[in-house]
Amino acid sequence: MMYIKRDPQGKIVAVSREPADGGGWSAAGEDDADLLGFGRDIIEGANPMxxxxxxxxxxxxxxxxxxxxxxxxxxxxxxxxxxxxxxxxxxxxxxxxxxxxxxxxxxx
Known part of the structure; x- marks a missing residue:
């Protein structure tokens, strides 16, 4: 289980393996499409190739x-x-x- 935080437009802005303090965090399965897309964006940003x-x-x-x-x-x-x-x-x-x-x- 992963925990995600979204901005007002619904875009993921943070991910955590542990429940985080504060509002705006929700649970997401590791196969969640938005979560996978967020990870892909991070990887592609770090490695444009x-x-x-x-x-x-x-x-x-x-x-x-x-x-x-x-x-x-x-x-x-x-x-x-x-x-x-x-x-x-x-x-x-x-x-x-x-x-x-x-x-x-x-x-x-």
């Missing part, structure tokens, strides 16, 4: 997959930590795709 870094990661994943499919490299040629990270990300993408497909059918 952050958004392009995420895009580049996906490009590299696709490039590695293409090289493996065309037998130009073997997946096992990659360092073991890289193999694990790529497999984790592939699994996460497949799970997200599955959720997206459920939403398209109006199930969610």
């Amino acid at each position: 952050g958004a392009s870094d995420l895009g580049l990661v996906r490009v590299l994943e696709d490039l590695i997959e293409l090289l493996v499919e065309r037998s130009l490299i073997r997946f096992t040629d990659l360092p073991v930590p890289a193999q694990h990270k790529l497999m984790e990300r592939r699994g996460a993408r497949e799970a997200l795709q599955h959720l997206s497909l459920l939403d398209d059918d109006g199930v969610i």
Whole structure:
């Protein structure tokens, strides 16, 4: 559970892991859309390359997959930590795709 404080326009201006003294604080789940957006804004502000870094990661994943499919490299040629990270990300993408497909059918 996280605690957030909003300005008069409803924009998050502060976040705390512990309940804070004073008014204006409310509880928010860690998956709250506004809270996630606030965190993303902080990260992108601290690292202006952050958004392009995420895009580049996906490009590299696709490039590695293409090289493996065309037998130009073997997946096992990659360092073991890289193999694990790529497999984790592939699994996460497949799970997200599955959720997206459920939403398209109006199930969610």
